Amino acid sequence: MIGRLRGTLVEKNSPEILIECAGVGYEVTMPMTSIYALPELEQQATIYTHFVVREDAQLLYGFTNKVERKLFRLLIKVNGVGPKLALAVLSNMSADQFVVCVRHDDIAAIVKIPGVGKKTAERLLIEMRDRLKDWQAQQPVQLVSKDGVIPEQLSADLSQETTFISDNKTDAINALLSLGYKQVQADKAVKSVYNRGMSSEDIIRDALKSMV
Template structure:
């Protein structure tokens, strides 16, 4: 079982990255909160892995730290929550921000995450409450003022840094029009895709 990867970051195309470890390239899917913490391309990166084996695929989900991975694994135990929804939650807020929502029964914030309807949000609050009762919040990051709340997902693909940013926003749940408009409003020549994404999210 793969629990951690340490190697050269070859590609960073949100929500996926490619890390080379001893000559082997591993494709890893990560939430945006973790991608923001990664170093520049061709620098060494350390990613904590949740490894999923299916009949048709072996999937690697990566996280910047063990805390994010721990919450992801707890989310997988909730009825109706799979890896895609778990990544959407952790792309919209940090682990401590989500825990804060659970502690304060903040249904209105949870329900704004793409793919989380009212019933799913209620189930998350109920089932996660006991699992998170001993969670130690980092008070410096538990505030929920900067939570990302995307809308419905649409599938479309374009290339280059600006296109990568648009694709990443769409993968978070923004529609094509919203993603195009937000990226256009912040894009400057020479910007890296992760900077475009960060600025676009702030603009929205």
């Protein structure tokens, strides 16, 4: 089991990153909330990981703290919820914000997450309620409103330079597609928030906020 990686952040291609540890490069898939919290390229980073072995693949999922990983592991135990949907949950709200949703039966906020329909949201609320009853919030959490509006996800400064040439708009659209959004939704959201000079992380963050 690979539980943690510490090394140099080489690439960000949301929702995947490449981190080099002792000369070995690991491809890790992460929720957007964790990617936002990463340092700049070529800086040292520590990532807590969850290793999945399938017949056709070996996959690493990463998180910048143990709390997000803990919720990810609880989510994938829910019937019908796999890693992709669990990442979508954590890309749209923090672990503590999700817990607030569950404790207040806020189905309106949960169905805003791509790939989560009403039945899946109801299943999440029911199955996660007991599993989260002893959850201790890591920081003050703003309550998700009953109209489904998710608070601002992170206040970290996301502006950063990249050392490789890429089409940031295309990267942002591809990241949204990988999170479960439809092509039309992704195109419209990116177009509505894009300004010249924005990094792909900035575009993704603002596009996600525009769709809640």
